Amino acid sequence: MEAHFETTDALETRRVALQILGTVLDKKQPLDQALDKSQGLRDLGDTRDRAFVRMMVTTLLRRLGQVDDLIKRAASDPSKDIKPPLLKHILRLGITQLVFMDVPDYAAVNTSVEIAIENKLGKTKGFVNAVLRNIARQGKNWTTQQDIPRLNTPEWILQEWVKDYDLATAIKIGEAHIIEPALDLTLKTQDRENVDYWKSHLQGEVLPNGSLRIAKAGRIEDLQGYNAGAWWVQDIAASLPATLFGDLAHKHIADVCAAPGGKTAQLAAQGAHVTALDRSARRLVRFRENLERLNLLTHVQTEAADASVWSPKAELDGVLLDAPCTASGTIRKHPDMPWIKDISDLKTLVSHQRQILQNMAQHIKIGGVLIYCTCSLFKAEGEDQIDAFLAEHKNFDRAPIAKEELGGMSEMITKTGDVRALPFHLQTLGGMDGFYISRLVRRA
Template sequence: MTDPGLAARKATLELLRAVLSQRRPIDEALDGHLDLRGMEPRDRAFTRLLLSTTLRRLGQLDALIDGALKSPLPRAAATVRDVLRLGLAQRLFLATPSHAAVDTSVELAGITGFAGMKGLVNAVLRRLSEDGPALLTAQDAARLNTPAWLWSRLTEAYGAETAAAIAAAHLHEAPLDLSVKADPEVWAPQLEARLLPSGTLRREAGGLVPELPGFAEGAWWVQDAAAALPARLFGPVAGKRVLDLCAAPGGKTAQLVAAGADVTALDRSTRRLARVAENLERLGLPATMKTADAETFTAAEPYDAVLLDAPCSATGTIRRHPDVPYLKGPDDVAKLIGAQSRLLRHAVELVRPGGILVWCTCSLLPEEGETQIDRLLATDDRMVRLPVTPTEVGGSDEVLTPAGDVRSLPCHWPDLGGLDGFHIARLQRRG
């Protein structure tokens, strides 16, 4: 295959199948695709962009394709639907010229064993290249691109209007947020970034992160503005012993170490903990690494502070990870809820009397956030909630619940570029 454009599209087709059929995360699928390593950076970037765009707009694309077909595609032709999805995503959302999007899609059908359907692919894409823009205006994009299970949960939790605003925010790629070790005002102009009220630097997405100023010298790390809030809620931590449970990929660990804490970073995955160590080494920040199961980990003495970033559905990160709605479902959430509850109760045992426990999940679902904390406080009188104040979250009271927890949504801070969805609670063990 000599055409690099066709090779990039074939790779994208294989990656799309990996996500939708094998339920593999985008990053894992990308890392494991050998053909990508030999591609030019431009083609690799195009592959990632096309894959992400197709997943973000999957519901709209399928509605248009179904409307253009005289009869449903046979189950055995699932690959043809994916070829149509990719071709249509290029034409309608990436402004790829017809000769590049349509012709390569026809070729793609041929080389993947569906030469007999090349005429159908050509006809459908050419028709929708003309009619598609008008048809898009009549679609409810937010609803179509949100799987039914997630739409139901969001509507139940936040009402139809807010659910629609969240889903609409998911259609846009998130900006690039950076946490700096020091002097954000100095780094902002060098990084062509905006200093957010919470202290995070924000720049437009795109470009190669390792080539940005300050990366090589370890001046900053990538971390969404909402993800940077939990570690800040401990207040001054210099000289304190802090345990970061479920520490990977290490952004919160880096914050705590940079603030002067004596941090133990714990994760049950040796591979993920190695990534934390690698990131901290680039940043020049030391921490103690422990590979252990957070549900059973024991310490010689309790910690002054414990941060529990519990494993969750990650539905709050869909702007950055558009594969999430297709990797997780109600059954997965139910299993995660049980693990979260066990982790939370064990974390209480690891914090000293008078110490602080900060809990967070990057989930939009209350059952993975507020409900967990309410259940703990109703059954364990050793813990008390310490409400978060607006000044601790950049002066924004829209991200605070009546009880004093943080509940950020992708539709919050619309003029600043939005936020990942997080639930954060600060608790203190009675002394």
């Protein structure tokens, strides 16, 4: 059960959460954007209130299938569709507080009824009250009867995972997604002394590849070492691709689709000259701010460009292509993803990935390295993409990745020498993002 935050304005926090939830589920806006754009969230004066809103919405999205199943169990007529959507959102937030957060029953029920009345749903107040009181009595017991990973995974996603892996693996992925992730940091300097220093000062755990995992503790900006540029936030899975080039001193590497900049920072810290591409000039502004904080901007040139048509002035020693994808491997961090994307998004992205891959490959020197990666669990965006590319480009070969390059993490290396990280890998240490990596070398 998630921790409960005492709030200074009980009704206002629920109003803000309701607005954000509607923006995500009804308008299909990513949660991060909805949070960033929420004036109501900014206007909450107390950091505890803002934290409570975030926790309420993320917990609900992580458990949305379970919550909707509980609504059906608690309603007098389970077959009846609850309308308008606003009413269903009010019930969803109330149930989330009652079952999955340590919120007193009276607070969750009373605020939900008040919010319904405020939104001109006064005729439904008896229904809201009855459903939530039923949940307060029986909800936690009902959760023991639920098929949790299936309920919280849309059917189209589950079927893709079953096709790509098998049912047992698909279920394990779904189980991993309801666990809130820890915070991983990549250290700018990777020597043992520096790693030990930050392990001690941030009370973290060193992961097999040298990343540092810490418990979430308030604002990132307030952590020791942030202002000094000693580290940056980056999941262990996302930190792996940039370490697979070998010696990067004085090499010219293009980091494609580079924002927010973690991989670019890794490349620059290893001595590469980096051209960082991103379609969004707005994202590149934040990107440059991050690199300035890390004191790495002098090693990096940024360009706002479409990587499917961009060409460099000279051939490249290497390309790191972190292709735009469904981000299905990051559901632990972005629980909105399953509910705002569908199979058509996957098909569109696969086509776009292919265009970028085809374009960037032609700009690599003979002997140069292409690392293709996605934070996706769908093989259509990973293994299938690379298999199709190699079938068409006989001048590229796979360069198998060895477990020693991953700090000994052998469970994620495939038979072909690619990396397929799953959310339940490193389970005893808290898991990781789903990720795919393939390393190719141009031989002619």
